[in-house]
Amino acid sequence: MHIREASEEFSRCYGEIYMRFYRRVPVGEYVPTPETLAVLRHLTDTGPLTVTEAARHFERSQSAMSEILDRMEGRKLLERYRDTRDRRRVLVWLTPHGQAVLRDHVHPLSVEALAEALAGLGPGQRDALLAGMQALIRPRPDRKETE
Numbered sequence: 001m002h003i004r005e006a007s008e009e010f011s012r013c014y015g016e017i018y019m020r021f022y023r024r025v026p027v028g029e030y031v032p033t034p035e036t037l038a039v040l041r042h043l044t045d046t047g048p049l050t051v052t053e054a055a056r057h058f059e060r061s062q063s064a065m066s067e068i069l070d071r072m073e074g075r076k077l078l079e080r081y082r083d084t085r086d087r088r089r090v091l092v093w094l095t096p097h098g099q100a101v102l103r104d105h106v107h108p109l110s111v112e113a114l115a116e117a118l119a120g121l122g123p124g125q126r127d128a129l130l131a132g133m134q135a136l137i138r139p140r141p142d143r144k145e146t147e
Contacts, residue, residue, distance in 0.1 A: 021117070023110040032105055036072060040094060040102040043078070048091035077101060 001009070025031055032040070042057060043049065049057075055065035069092055072078050077098035083089035094102070118126055 018109070021109045021113045023108055030075070030101065032077075032101055035068065036077065037102065037105060039068065039072065040077065040098055041106070043092070043094050044099075044102065048083075048093040050089055050091060054092065072098070 038058070039054070042054070046057075051066050051069060052062055054060075054069065055062045058065060060068070069078065069080075073080065073092075076095055078092050079095050080090050080092050083091050118129075121129070
């Protein structure tokens with residue numbers, strides 16, 4: 001198969017895979033906003049922050065950031081606590097619920113549905129599939145990122 005044909009077939013399969021395994025959210029389940037997910041991800045990457053530090057990162061006023069964090073705290077996604085090294089500082093950090101929400105909403109595909117489908121493949125097929133996918137997303141040293 002030529003590169004162009006392979007590309008078209010991959011694109012067709014990708015669309016079908018996405019539609020078949022897309023993680024559907026049950027009615028009534030909390031769906032975090034992109035802004036909430038961004039804050040959760042940032043906290044995961046950086047560790048606990050003050051409101052001022054979060055405001056600086058997200059280029060928001062301190063009052064706007066405080067409102068965002070208040071809403072998230074109300075949903076039990078994060079909690080505030082005093083810095084043990086400097087009692088004047090109040091830090092925000094993810095609660096176990098916030099970590100679960102991030103974990104559940106960061107991936108668009110249903111892990112359960114994929115596991116069921118992958119169980120129908122032999123170990124060699126699964127390994128080959130994953131190796132091919134990983135090769136596609138791995139940066140190539142012979143190409144610049146802007147190409």
